[in-house]
Amino acid sequence: xxxxxxxxxxxxxxxxxxxxxxxxxxxxxxxxxxxxxxxxxxxxxxxxxxxxxxxxxxxxxxxxxxxxxxxxxxxxxxxxxxxxxxxxxxxxxxxxxxxxxxxxxxxxxxxxxxxxxxxxxxxxxxxxxxxxxxxxxxxxxxxxxxxxxxxxxxxxxxxxxxxxxxxxxxxxxxxxxxxxxxxxxxxxxxxxxxxxxxxxxxxxxxxxxxxxxxxx
Amino acid sequence: xxxxxxxxxxxxxxxxxxxxxxxxxxxxxxxxxxxxxxxxxxxxxxxxxxxxxxxxxxxxxxxxxxxxxxxxxxxxxxxxxxxxxxxxxxxxxxxxxxxxxxxxxxxxxxxxxxxxxxxxxxxxxxxxxxxxxxxxxxxxxxxxxxxxxxxxxxxxxxxxxxxxxxxxxxxxxxxxxxxxxxxxxxxxxxxxxxxxxxxxxxxxxxxxxxxxxxxxxxxxxxxxxxxxxxxxxxxxxxxxxxxxxxxxxxxxxxxxxxxxxxxxxxxxxxxxxxxxxxxxxxxxxxxxxxxxxxxxxxxxxxxxxxxxxxxxxxxxxxxxxxxxxxxxxxxxxxxxxxxxxxxxxxxxxxxxxxxxxxxxxxxxxxxxxxxxxxxxxxxxxxxxxxxxxxxxxxxxxxxxxxxxxxxxxxxxxxxxxxxxxxxxxxxxxxxxxxxxxxxxxxxxxxxxxxxxxxxxxxxxxxxxxxxxxxxxxxxxxxxxxxxxxxxxxxxxxxxxxxxxxxxxxxxxxxxxxxxxxxxxxxxxxxxxxxxxxxxxxxxxxxxxx
Numbered sequence: 001x002x003x004x005x006x007x008x009x010x011x012x013x014x015x016x017x018x019x020x021x022x023x024x025x026x027x028x029x030x031x032x033x034x035x036x037x038x039x040x041x042x043x044x045x046x047x048x049x050x051x052x053x054x055x056x057x058x059x060x061x062x063x064x065x066x067x068x069x070x071x072x073x074x075x076x077x078x079x080x081x082x083x084x085x086x087x088x089x090x091x092x093x094x095x096x097x098x099x100x101x102x103x104x105x106x107x108x109x110x111x112x113x114x115x116x117x118x119x120x121x122x123x124x125x126x127x128x129x130x131x132x133x134x135x136x137x138x139x140x141x142x143x144x145x146x147x148x149x150x151x152x153x154x155x156x157x158x159x160x161x162x163x164x165x166x167x168x169x170x171x172x173x174x175x176x177x178x179x180x181x182x183x184x185x186x187x188x189x190x191x192x193x194x195x196x197x198x199x200x201x202x203x204x205x206x207x208x209x210x211x212x213x214x215x216x
Numbered sequence: 217x218x219x220x221x222x223x224x225x226x227x228x229x230x231x232x233x234x235x236x237x238x239x240x241x242x243x244x245x246x247x248x249x250x251x252x253x254x255x256x257x258x259x260x261x262x263x264x265x266x267x268x269x270x271x272x273x274x275x276x277x278x279x280x281x282x283x284x285x286x287x288x289x290x291x292x293x294x295x296x297x298x299x300x301x302x303x304x305x306x307x308x309x310x311x312x313x314x315x316x317x318x319x320x321x322x323x324x325x326x327x328x329x330x331x332x333x334x335x336x337x338x339x340x341x342x343x344x345x346x347x348x349x350x351x352x353x354x355x356x357x358x359x360x361x362x363x364x365x366x367x368x369x370x371x372x373x374x375x376x377x378x379x380x381x382x383x384x385x386x387x388x389x390x391x392x393x394x395x396x397x398x399x400x401x402x403x404x405x406x407x408x409x410x411x412x413x414x415x416x417x418x419x420x421x422x423x424x425x426x427x428x429x430x431x432x433x434x435x436x437x438x439x440x441x442x443x444x445x446x447x448x449x450x451x452x453x454x455x456x457x458x459x460x461x462x463x464x465x466x467x468x469x470x471x472x473x474x475x476x477x478x479x480x481x482x483x484x485x486x487x488x489x490x491x492x493x494x495x496x497x498x499x500x501x502x503x504x505x506x507x508x509x510x511x512x513x514x515x516x517x518x519x520x521x522x523x524x525x526x527x528x529x530x531x532x533x534x535x536x537x538x539x540x541x542x543x544x545x546x547x548x549x550x551x552x553x554x555x556x557x558x559x560x561x562x563x564x565x566x567x568x569x570x571x572x573x574x575x576x577x578x579x580x581x582x583x584x585x586x587x588x589x590x591x592x593x594x595x596x597x598x599x600x601x602x603x604x605x606x607x608x609x610x611x612x613x614x615x616x617x618x619x620x621x622x623x624x625x626x627x628x629x630x631x632x633x634x635x636x637x638x639x640x641x642x643x644x645x646x647x648x649x650x651x652x653x654x655x656x657x658x659x660x661x662x663x664x665x666x667x668x669x670x671x672x673x674x675x676x677x678x679x680x681x682x683x684x685x686x687x688x689x690x691x692x693x694x695x696x697x698x699x700x701x702x703x704x705x706x707x708x709x710x711x712x713x714x715x716x717x718x719x720x721x722x723x724x725x726x727x728x729x730x731x732x733x734x735x736x737x738x739x740x741x742x743x744x745x746x747x748x749x750x751x752x753x754x755x756x757x758x759x760x761x
Contacts, residue, residue: 093559104547130538
């Protein structure tokens with residue numbers, strides 16, 4: 001059985017009295033591709049945000065390849081990539097400069113130009129690479145966020161509704177990329193409301209309802 | 217009135233009344249008006265508020281009038297009366313030309329996002345929209361304008377009787393102010409409505425009318441040319457036509473019948489509003505909304521003192537949509553974050569951002585020149601405030617992009633340090649420049665303060681970072697809202713400097729140690745604080761709630 005890359009125990013998140021995520025145990029193995037489904041407000045984004053460290057959980061612990069999400073920050077951040085549903089960017093950097101800065105920060109500058117050109121080209125952003133993200137459409141911003149994670153190495157990928165604003169062509173390309181990453185032993189957890197996209201991935205499905213997670 | 221017109225008017229009133237009430241919210245609370253019960257909490261309190269503000273406004277206006285009155289007497293136009301005509305006329309004309317130019321460039325009707333999706337898409341009568349938007353805007357401008365007119369009226373009175381007016385002359389003040397106010401208000405209504413009429417006409421259909429932009433500059437050129445070309449008659453220093461068009465002003469100053477000035481003003485106001493009514497009939501609300509959506513957001517941000525949003529919107533405007541990559545050498549690893557911050561700093565740098573650096577420079581020098589310890593302590597507190605603000609600017613901007621910040625493969629302490637690095641370098645350079653300059657101009661530089669500058673600034677910077685991070689909440693960071701510094705940052709910074717300095721002073725005075733040892737211990741204490749604050753900031757960043 002492939003090794004567990006991402007593990008969470010007793011993970012929960014409350015906002016005052018309201019429990020957005022009831023205590024859950026999560027294990028994501030290498031090469032596993034999981035689609036998390038659930039209605040609006042069911043706790044999908046909360047779960048992903050807690051797993052990625054963007055939102056601190058009320059209870060529980062998350063570890064990545066044995067490294068604690070909060071204690072071993074550097075090790076975790078090298079391995080974990082996350083794309084939120086509404087990504088925001090630096091006001092003063094162009095799309096190209098964003099990609100460059102992320103690649104440099106993750107020491108992934110080898111063959112950067114070719115890889116960046118390929119990724120930006122695949123997602124239809126090459127011509128718009130010198131534009132500021134604030135002049136991008138919502139779909140273009142989402143594509144840029146995807147490029148920012150795909151330009152760097154990682155072993156666990158968390159995506160919050162990545163197909164929500166993408167065109168058909170880009171959704172298909174994203175699907176292919178995710179399948180290729182899973183084949184290369186990357187663990188992927190994503191949320192979606194798009195049944196066609198979920199079918200394309202032919203992935204394991206988890207369902208969340210009122211903050212309670214169940215594996216379908 | 218037809219039924220459709222009546223429903224149009226009601227629709228516009230529903231939208232506009234909410235805006236008016238939200239604008240007046242603060243003042244309604246101040247006067248104790250309960251919107252739910254639609255009554256005042258206490259009539260006695262209302263009378264008190266009325267008296268308080270009447271006195272306060274009167275005092276402010278008379279103070280301004282005192283300064284303006286001296287200016288009227290000093291101006292070389294022969295008499296305070298002539299000076300008042302020139303100042304009042306020039307101010308009125310300049311404001312009108314600016315309003316006209318602005319309206320001919322961009323829609324004067326500001327529509328919010330909600331207006332553009334709700335109101336602008338309906339077939340509501342454009343004339344009602346234009347008139348209600350105009351009146352809502354004019355009320356505020358009219359108040360300021362009226363205050364300006366009253367100041368000129370008071371100033372003329374004070375210039376006529378310099379130093380002779382007292383409390384007994386209150387009726388004279390009131391009459392002088394009311395005369396100017398009653399003449400200028402309809403005149404301003406006329407001017408603004410005619411300018412907005414041009415703006416409404418520009419928005420007819422889909423075609424732009426760039427020629428309208430030239431109306432205001434041409435009018436200005438015509439006025440200046442007429443002034444230069446027409447020669448004054450007799451002893452008069454003004455051309456004859458100036459006296460004719462300055463009739464309302466003369467009437468406001470008591471040199472012509474009040475009825476003539478007010479009558480002329482009202483006539484012009486009716487004409488201006490009629491012009492606006494006619495011009496706005498075919499106005500495209502969709503175009504107006506397109507042009508002003510961003511501007512409305514900026515205006516609201518300015519009104520609510522949302523400085524971060526104001527800065528962001530102005531930055532978007534300044535940067536435009538596209539830029540070629542900056543040629544700045546970059547390296548892998550943590551240096552990438554310094555590169556990123558340097559590019560961001562270069563792109564967002566404006567002259568107003570240089571001002572705090574100049575203030576830090578000036579304050580640093582002033583600390584050496586302080587005549588006593590008390591003054592020096594105050595200067596140090598202000599210095600802490602400015603240094604803290606500069607130091608955490610980059611950290612605050614990075615916290616806005618929380619999802620990306622959490623993915624850089626560095627510890628929280630490193631992230632704090634990398635964000636504070638460039639500003640601290642700037643502060644170090646500033647300190648060095650000040651020290652060199654102080655020595656060069658012969659100011660005696662106490663060695664303890666000189667040695668304390670940089671390590672002290674580091675402590676102040678980390679104290680400001682601690683203050684920001686302790687207030688930060690992930691739910692707010694994810695929506696781009698980053699807290700600003702509180703008083704705690706200044707207190708923490710002052711503690712670092714105060715305790716370090718106190719320890720050194722104690723060693724030098726009580727223990728009579730050599731100066732170098734006192735400085736060494738002071739630096740060690742300060743470095744200890746710096747390190748503690750650095751670790752604290754890292755801990756807070758790692759565990760943002």
